[in-house]
Amino acid sequence: ATWTKDGGWHDGRVVPYGPIQLMPSAAVLHYAQEIFEGMKAYRHEDGSVWTFRPEANAARMARSARRLALPELSEADFIGSLKALLAVDEAWVPPADGSEASLYLRPFMYASESFLGVRPANEVTYSVIASPAGPYFAGGLKPVKLWISQDYARAGAGGTGAAKCGGNYASSLAGQLEGIENGCDQAVFLDSGTHELIEELGGMNLFFLTKDGELVTPELSGSILEGITRSSILELAKDLDLTPVERKVPIQEWKDGVASGDIVEIFACGTAAVITPVGELRWEGGSAPAVGGPEGGEVTRAIRSRLLDIQYGRAEDSRGWLTRLA
Ligand code: PMP
Numbered sequence: 001a002t003w004t005k006d007g008g009w010h011d012g013r014v015v016p017y018g019p020i021q022l023m024p025s026a027a028v029l030h031y032a033q034e035i036f037e038g039m040k041a042y043r044h045e046d047g048s049v050w051t052f053r054p055e056a057n058a059a060r061m062a063r064s065a066r067r068l069a070l071p072e073l074s075e076a077d078f079i080g081s082l083k084a085l086l087a088v089d090e091a092w093v094p095p096a097d098g099s100e101a102s103l104y105l106r107p108f109m110y111a112s113e114s115f116l117g118v119r120p121a122n123e124v125t126y127s128v129i130a131s132p133a134g135p136y137f138a139g140g141l142k143p144v145k146l147w148i149s150q151d152y153a154r155a156g157a158g159g160t161g162a163a164k165c166g167g168n169y170a171s172s173l174a175g176q177l178e179g180i181e182n183g184c185d186q187a188v189f190l191d192s193g194t195h196e197l198i199e200e201l202g203g204m205n206l207f208f209l210t211k212d213g214e215l216v217t218p219e220l221s222g223s224i225l226e227g228i229t230r231s232s233i234l235e236l237a238k239d240l241d242l243t244p245v246e247r248k249v250p251i252q253e254w255k256d257g258v259a260s261g262d263i264v265e266i267f268a269c270g271t272a273a274v275i276t277p278v279g280e281l282r283w284e285g286g287s288a289p290a291v292g293g294p295e296g297g298e299v300t301r302a303i304r305s306r307l308l309d310i311q312y313g314r315a316e317d318s319r320g321w322l323t324r325l326a
Pocket of ligand 1 (some may be wrong): 229
């Protein structure tokens with residue numbers, strides 16, 4: 001669909017996947033006025049297709065839109081766009097064979113107006129693409145090694161860290177690369193002010209479990225993306241007799257907690273991987289060992305199964321988190 005300052009949203013339609021035409025001076029290519037979402041469609045045993053908490057994605061996209069001075073798309077239009085795409089051919093959604101396969105959905109919005117100059121675009125395009133996604137972990141759950149990105153922050157106070165915009169990912173790449181060069185899978189980003197507080201990974205939020213049953217995650221600082229998996233886990237924690245805690249988490253607490261036995265499990269979460277156990281932590285000149293065992297701790301795996309069971313319709317959706325798409 002296209003948005004123009006004079007005409008609002010119009011011309012919504014489903015077209016074959018293929019190149020899009022943009023002028024070389026399209027604003028998005030120069031000023032990164034762009035936002036997106038990441039979600040999945042899951043097939044249930046009876047053949048029906050569902051998605052998880054799309055209202056939360058619609059609300060987050062609206063917040064991202066406000067931050068990037070893009071037009072808002074209503075919740076009804078957002079969810080309607082997903083249904084319209086699946087109405088063309090819902091066979092894109094993999095069968096319910098217990099393998100954790102799904103259809104990844106990527107709604108995105110960008111400044112398609114052609115002009116040079118820094119101002120909000122008067123013409124914007126919204127699209128959704130979809131891609132079948134196999135199980136994130138082909139060979140069973142494997143803890144990821146994390147690298148503390150000491151020099152690079154992905155987002156700063158007052159910046160766009162709480163919005164899901166492309167620029168945040170561009171700024172996370174150098175830290176990510178540094179982590180890979182140091183034998184790690186992903187980078188942990190710290191706050192840009194003190195460089196002491198844990199924020200998140202490039203594309204996932206972090207949690208740790210204390211020996212006292214507290215499930216701790218960094219509080220929303222204004223530069224952390226409010227993950228929908230994160231907020232779902234904070235809710236589910238109560239069902240598992242865990243105490244959800246959102247607060248400031250110094251990176252030193254991780255290093256000390258692993259050594260003292262106060263931290264018993266660590267995991268990262270997001271739509272793509274759902275939950276991935278976190279193993280060793282490395283930084284320039286040091287490392288902290290993994291906790292929780294080679295396949296992730298018991299609680300990590302229990303929360304993961306609980307979320308997956310809801311998403312794939314194997315457990316009761318008592319919170320009304322699912323919306324039928326087809
Ligand atoms: N943080 C960042 C920076 C992300 O890109 C994502 C993925 N959207 C998350 C956290 C997790 O968010 P969600 O659970 O909504 O996928």
